[in-house]
Amino acid sequence: MSNEAVQPYQRIVQDYSEKIRLGRLTAGTKLPSTRELADEYGIAPGTVQRALTELRNAGLIYSHQGRGSFVSDTAGDADQDATTRAIRTLEEQVADLAARLEKIEKRNG
Structure with a gap:
């Protein structure tokens, strides 16, 4: 597939997936x-x-609000199933919502 045919977010997904796969x-x-x-x-x-969301959904990275995105401990684990990835995504979303709620409570408190 030529670079011209790839959506901009897909270039990032491909580049970072490869860097992780190759151990870079x-x-x-x-x-x-x-x-x-x-x-x-x-x-x-x-x-x-959008690219970071794709990488998170693939289980390659995880994110912490205010801290950034990091390569997942299980990024190299090809056996990670969809349920495990879904649980990890939900855990990240709950942590993100908790951080947002804490910020709001401090602002309004």
Whole structure:
């Protein structure tokens, strides 16, 4: 598939999936920020977010609000099933919501 046929977010997904697969990025490695990736690839931050969502859904990365995105400990585990990935995604979403709620409570408290 030529680069022209690939959507901008898919370029990031492909690039980072390959880096993780080849061991260039190991578990716990912090990915560049959304702004840094947007600048590097010449795309909008929303497009970067879509790529990060794809990488999270694939179980390759996890994110912490305010801290960034990191290579998952299980990124190299090809046996990770869909249920495990779904649970990990839900755990991340709950942590994100808890952080947001805490921020709101501090602001209104």
